[in-house]
Amino acid sequence: MTYDDEGRINYEYEGWSVKISPEQLFAEGQTGYSEAVNFSGDDTRMMALQFSRDENGVITGRVIKLK
Incomplete structure (x- = not known):
């Protein structure tokens, strides 16, 4: 995960x-x-991408393989 010049999260996986x-993911001060x-x-795979933010403001992405 990286950030671009506009502050957007860039997440790449497979x-x-x-x-x-x-700001589209979290309300101000929101954690979790x-x-x-x-x-x-x-037809062969389905994935979900979810983000979390800790109390230090660190954002982490995770991919959940559904199929």
Whole structure:
């Protein structure tokens, strides 16, 4: 996970790329998991991407393989 010049999160995993602003994921001061989840998939696999933010402001992304 990296950030671009506009402060957006750039998350890449196995050819799946997501760019999103942290403000779209978290309310000001919010910690824990974001309510927004991104999904990607086809006939052979389905994945969900979820972000969390800790009390230090560190944002972590995780991919959940659903299929």
